[in-house]
Amino acid sequence: MNLSDEMVQVLRNSVLAWLATVDADGWPNVSPKEIFAPYTDPAGITAAIAIADIASPISVSNLRINPRACLSAVDIFRQVGYKVQGHVRIIAPCDAAFTEVSRGLLELTGGQYLVRHVLLLEVEQVRRIMAPSYHLFPERSEAQRVAQAMQAYGVQPVEPPTHS
Numbered sequence: 001m002n003l004s005d006e007m008v009q010v011l012r013n014s015v016l017a018w019l020a021t022v023d024a025d026g027w028p029n030v031s032p033k034e035i036f037a038p039y040t041d042p043a044g045i046t047a048a049i050a051i052a053d054i055a056s057p058i059s060v061s062n063l064r065i066n067p068r069a070c071l072s073a074v075d076i077f078r079q080v081g082y083k084v085q086g087h088v089r090i091i092a093p094c095d096a097a098f099t100e101v102s103r104g105l106l107e108l109t110g111g112q113y114l115v116r117h118v119l120l121l122e123v124e125q126v127r128r129i130m131a132p133s134y135h136l137f138p139e140r141s142e143a144q145r146v147a148q149a150m151q152a153y154g155v156q157p158v159e160p161p162t163h164s
């Protein structure tokens with residue numbers, strides 16, 4: 001399954017994603033991840049999302065028992081997101097694939113955090129997430145939605161730098 005350009009953009013605009021796993025008894029566990037990046041293998045066959053295990057012991061131990069997971073990410077300003085389900089491969093620094101799959105994560109951290117494992121979520125099912133306002137107020141433009149979300153969250157747009 002390929003990741004659409006729009007999906008990649010939404011994932012890049014999402015500052016946080018939530019990773020859901022289950023333990024041996026079926027109890028769900030959900031925790032936030034900031035360091036994640038869309039990943040397509042060099043052959044362009046497998047689409048995935050690489051997630052950094054920096055401090056995620058419960059997610060990792062759950063995934064060792066049951067590799068099924070779901071990641072949700074939302075672009076809070078445009079109020080759209082994606083729910084991605086699939087199986088996770090746990091890739092350790094000693095694995096041959098680690099350098100390749102961790103590249104996008106390294107770009108995000110700038111090497112500031114030790115990535116213990118890459119959790120490679122192979123995309124099997126994708127569902128789009130949309131705020132109810134899309135159905136309730138379909139006439140609103142994206143600019144209006146962004147302006148309203150910024151107001152709701154108390155966020156001021158940053159002025160672009162001026163070059164003298």
Ligand SMILES: Cc1cc2nc3c(=O)[nH]c(=O)nc-3n(C[C@H](O)[C@H](O)[C@H](O)COP(=O)(O)O)c2cc1C
Pocket residue numbers: 016029030031032033034035036052053054055056057058059060
């Ligand atoms: C804003 C935020 C971003 C985070 N990003 C990550 C991350 O990218 N990778 C990671 O391993 N932990 C990250 N954490 C920390 C984990 O969510 C936290 O250690 C959590 O308790 C791990 O739970 P788990 O073991 O159930 O995954 C983040 C926490 C916060 C609050």
